[in-house]
Amino acid sequence: xxxxxxxxxxxxASLAGAAHAQQALxxxxxxxxxxxxxxxxxxxxxxxxANVSGANYNKSEVIxxxxxxxxxxxxxxxxxxxxGSDKDVGGVKTSVKPEFFAKPQDAxxxxxRFTQEATELAKVAASGDAAAVKAQFxxxxxxxxxxxxxxxxxx
Amino acid sequence: xxxxxxxxxxxxASLAGAAHAQQALxxxxxxxxxxxxxxxxxxxxxxxxANVSGANYNKSEVIxxxxxxxxxxxxxxxxxxxxGSDKDVGGVKTSVKPEFFAKPQDAxxxxxRFTQEATELAKVAASGDAAAVKAQFxxxxxxxxxxxxxxxxxx
Numbered sequence: 001x002x003x004x005x006x007x008x009x010x011x012x013a014s015l016a017g018a019a020h021a022q023q024a025l026x027x028x029x030x031x032x033x034x035x036x037x038x039x040x041x042x043x044x045x046x047x048x049x050a051n052v053s054g055a056n057y058n059k060s061e062v063i064x065x066x067x068x069x070x071x072x073x074x075x076x077x078x079x080x081x082x083x084g085s086d087k088d089v090g091g092v093k094t095s096v097k098p099e100f101f102a103k104p105q106d107a108x109x110x111x112x113r114f115t116q117e118a119t120e121l122a123k124v125a126a127s128g129d130a131a132a133v134k135a136q137f138x139x140x141x142x143x144x145x146x147x148x149x150x151x152x153x154x155x
Numbered sequence: 156x157x158x159x160x161x162x163x164x165x166x167x168a169s170l171a172g173a174a175h176a177q178q179a180l181x182x183x184x185x186x187x188x189x190x191x192x193x194x195x196x197x198x199x200x201x202x203x204x205a206n207v208s209g210a211n212y213n214k215s216e217v218i219x220x221x222x223x224x225x226x227x228x229x230x231x232x233x234x235x236x237x238x239g240s241d242k243d244v245g246g247v248k249t250s251v252k253p254e255f256f257a258k259p260q261d262a263x264x265x266x267x268r269f270t271q272e273a274t275e276l277a278k279v280a281a282s283g284d285a286a287a288v289k290a291q292f293x294x295x296x297x298x299x300x301x302x303x304x305x306x307x308x309x310x
Contacts, residue, residue: 029198036194043188044230064230071226075199075219 028090034080052134066125073118100151114143183245189235207289221280228273269298
């Protein structure tokens with residue numbers, strides 16, 4: 001586990017460096033892009049929730065929603081937490097607490113948990129087992145909450 | 156081809172109905188979510204562009220960027236074009252022209268082209284062939300432009 005965290009940090013730092021060098025991403029753009037990712041995740045979590053909570057379970061919809069959550073989780077979002085994106089900038093507000101940047105190992109650990117559980121959600125969704133999807137959906141939601149509790153400003 | 160378009164429309168309408176019934180998605184939320192999707196696609200298109208244009212080609216980064224573009228393209232975004240989301244609403248602006256809603260078959264055809272080319276991009280990215288990725292990237296970009304030309308308000 002320790003090795004994985006270190007690897008996650010290295011990968012994250014490496015991607016951040018690459019994005020910074022190649023695209024000259026501005027901090028306000030980075031904030032917008034990561035917020036877009038969370039927003040789209042939110043819609044798709046809602047779709048899955050509706051399917052596992054309601055009377056009808058639409059296997060196809062759950063699969064594509066889980067796939068996109070997994071793909072976003074695995075997309076290397078660490079590259080969007082570049083220097084200067086730790087506070088409101090260029091008219092764009094961020095909800096990330098300073099602690100996220102001050103404790104990169106804790107942040108990486110939570111990010112890794114989210115990525116792992118989201119990846120698993122896509123696998124479980126493919127099975128079409130609604131009860132198993134609900135259980136795994138709750139695990140993913142737990143990783144969202146854990147990170148929000150520690151690192152997201154309450155609105 | 157014609158059959159596929161009809162199927163795409165039916166699937167889109169079906170998902171829209173499902174989302175509307177199950178989640179009571181507000182038009183302003185639908186606009187925000189689809190804009191989030193396009194925003195995240197934009198970042199990831201930029202990452203791939205940087206890789207196919209620059210001196211260094213990072214196969215891993217291209218794969219995860221292509222995967223997330225493909226997953227978003229395949230996520231059933233048609234469900235986000237619900238009634239009432241064809242104009243600015245609830246303080247949220249949309250850049251979609253009225254023609255998009257008035258010509259659903261044309262819109263579905265362009266959406267289908269984007270989805271097909273984005274799906275192919277993820278496959279080509281896995282090969283690690285930078286020249287092939289560049290060619291397919293340009294095809295995806297072409298489908299973006301085609302839809303923007305016809306259905307996106309110029310800012």
